[in-house]
Amino acid sequence: DAGVTQSPTHLIKTRGQHVTLRCSPISGHKSVSWYQQVLGQGPQFIFQYYEKEERGRGNFPDRFSARQFPNYSSELNVNALLLGDSALYLCASRPSGGEQFFGPGTRLTVL
Amino acid sequence: QKEVEQDPGPLSVPEGAIVSLNCTYSNSAFQYFMWYRQYSRKGPELLMYTYSSGNKEDGRFTAQVDKSSKYISLFIRDSQPSDSATYLCAMTLNTNAGKSTFGDGTTLTVKP
Numbered sequence: 001d002a003g004v005t006q007s008p009t010h011l012i013k014t015r016g017q018h019v020t021l022r023c024s025p026i027s028g029h030k031s032v033s034w035y036q037q038v039l040g041q042g043p044q045f046i047f048q049y050y051e052k053e054e055r056g057r058g059n060f061p062d063r064f065s066a067r068q069f070p071n072y073s074s075e076l077n078v079n080a081l082l083l084g085d086s087a088l089y090l091c092a093s094r095p096s097g098g099e100q101f102f103g104p105g106t107r108l109t110v111l
Numbered sequence: 112q113k114e115v116e117q118d119p120g121p122l123s124v125p126e127g128a129i130v131s132l133n134c135t136y137s138n139s140a141f142q143y144f145m146w147y148r149q150y151s152r153k154g155p156e157l158l159m160y161t162y163s164s165g166n167k168e169d170g171r172f173t174a175q176v177d178k179s180s181k182y183i184s185l186f187i188r189d190s191q192p193s194d195s196a197t198y199l200c201a202m203t204l205n206t207n208a209g210k211s212t213f214g215d216g217t218t219l220t221v222k223p
Binding site: 032041107 | 115117145147152153154155156157160199201206207208209210211212213214215216
């Protein structure tokens with residue numbers, strides 16, 4: 001079975017631009033979470049979606065938004081990029097009541 | 112102050128050594144505790160998942176939780192070079208592992 005997939009693998013943006021990151025969960029997993037991992041730090045929770053509804057939001061500004069589609073895939077959008085948004089963005093999916101499985105991440109560099 | 116503090120390392124040990132990795136936390140409401148391994152430029156991989164205080168063993172790995180002291184540990188026996196990675200502790204308020212709070216990780220190098 002395929003694991004969690006994320007696209008793109010990495011990308012470079014400039015300050016003020018907008019970015020969309022994509023995630024496909026493991027088949028059968030209805031919950032998707034997004035985390036931001038800055039170099040040298042642990043992942044920080046951004047959003048969780050379950051059955052297309054937001055189930056939690058971390059301490060991130062409104063420039064960050066996300067959604068989940070009927071096939072349970074998800075997008076993370078970040079507007080007005082700042083240099084500090086440079087990080088590895090991780091997507092994780094989980095079945096009901098189970099552990100979460102992480103994708104390989106998207107490495108975002110903001111110049 | 113962060114809710115979860117982890118010994119920053121880096122930690123370097125010879126092959127075959129016993130490794131001890133530790134985290135402390137401030138929120139007594141945390142109920143579930145996890146250890147992840149993360150190789151360079153990869154996503155975290157779950158190693159251990161435990162709820163109650165005490166020890167849980169899985170092969171060469173033992174997870175220890177002391178809720179009264181708000182302290183968790185991961186022990187690795189007979190460490191191997193392939194164990195070289197960053198180890199992250201994580202915890203949640205309930206069974207929803209999708210809202211985990213992570214430590215900043217300890218980088219371990221096991222030398223042959």
